[in-house]
Amino acid sequence: MDRITHLSPDWQGWISDNLQRGCTPMSLVEVMVEKNFEPMFANAVVFQLSSNAAQPVPQGAGAAYRYEAPRFNHEGNVIRTADRDVRIVSRVGQPVIAVLDGLLSEEECDELIRQSERKLERSTIVDPQTGKHEVIADRTSFGTFFTLNENDFIAKLDARIAAVMNWPIENGEGIQILNYKTAGEYKPHYDYFPVADPGSQAHLANGGQRVSTMVMYLNDVDAGGETIFPELGLSVAPKKGSAVYFEYTNSHSEVDPLTLHGGAPVTAGEKWIATKWMRQRRFG
Numbered sequence: 001m002d003r004i005t006h007l008s009p010d011w012q013g014w015i016s017d018n019l020q021r022g023c024t025p026m027s028l029v030e031v032m033v034e035k036n037f038e039p040m041f042a043n044a045v046v047f048q049l050s051s052n053a054a055q056p057v058p059q060g061a062g063a064a065y066r067y068e069a070p071r072f073n074h075e076g077n078v079i080r081t082a083d084r085d086v087r088i089v090s091r092v093g094q095p096v097i098a099v100l101d102g103l104l105s106e107e108e109c110d111e112l113i114r115q116s117e118r119k120l121e122r123s124t125i126v127d128p129q130t131g132k133h134e135v136i137a138d139r140t141s142f143g144t145f146f147t148l149n150e151n152d153f154i155a156k157l158d159a160r161i162a163a164v165m166n167w168p169i170e171n172g173e174g175i176q177i178l179n180y181k182t183a184g185e186y187k188p189h190y191d192y193f194p195v196a197d198p199g200s201q202a203h204l205a206n207g208g209q210r211v212s213t214m215v216m217y218l219n220d221v222d223a224g225g226e227t228i229f230p231e232l233g234l235s236v237a238p239k240k241g242s243a244v245y246f247e248y249t250n251s252h253s254e255v256d257p258l259t260l261h262g263g264a265p266v267t268a269g270e271k272w273i274a275t276k277w278m279r280q281r282r283f284g
């Protein structure tokens with residue numbers, strides 16, 4: 001029997017009532033999948049309804065993040081870029097999150113891995129105090145960066161990714177490649193630079209705040225390695241060529257703490273991703 005991919009008013013009411021009673025979004029998705037809903041669809045509608053219902057989150061001196069028209073402005077199910085059609089699999093409204101299928105071809109995933117394998121180094125994070133890059137236990141992966149438009153192959157991807165993110169190519173940081181081995185993870189964090197941290201200032205000075213992220217999956221992970229959004233109860237499983245997009249900075253430079261996210265531990269096999277971060281202004 002075909003899985004259900006539409007929401008009746010009864011089900012909508014059921015979801016809203018249970019969210020109000022304090023049920024977790026994940027538990028509602030589980031019930032819906034048992035009742036034959038398509039899992040991705042159930043995820044998308046429950047998280048959409050739960051983010052609509054979410055209480056305002058304190059912002060700096062106590063104001064809430066103000067949602068604006070999404071940067072990710074694509075309608076329908078397909079994004080037609082100059083050289084490739086990309087499918088939208090699911091969305092969350094607030095924060096804006098989209099799961100995309102076929103952003104990269106299998107060959108492009110393999111080529112990104114091939115071009116970065118020789119250059120991999122242990123990943124670092126930005127120390128909140130000093131602003132320096134440090135190796136820490138919370139981030140057990142190996143990585144490397146390409147510069148923007150480093151070669152023709154990378155330039156083609158930079159252009160496509162910018163088209164999907166609907167933001168200028170030159171505001172992008174170079175594509176970062178990460179390789180997690182079994183047990184490797186990236187604990188929940190924000191991609192934006194917390195303005196109150198002294199270490200953020202040097203980063204903000206070049207290109208301003210980060211505004212959006214594209215995490216692209218370069219292989220099929222045997223088990224684990226999902227990108228998780230703990231504030232939303234949302235988890236995106238890696239699939240070769242697919243990606244998760246999210247945005248978190250508005251025109252007032254406010255940042256959205258609901259975009260807390262991480263890479264769950266890889267429990268079997270390894271995981272390869274490419275990440276693109278966009279800035280408010282030209283970067284580099």
Ligand SMILES: O=C(O)CCC(=O)C(=O)O
Nearest residue numbers: 186215226227262263275
């Ligand atoms: O590994 C993941 O799925 C998330 C990666 C991530 O959050 C990042 O590169 O900033």
Ligand SMILES: [Fe+2]
Nearest residue numbers: 189190191261
């Ligand atoms: Fe991240």
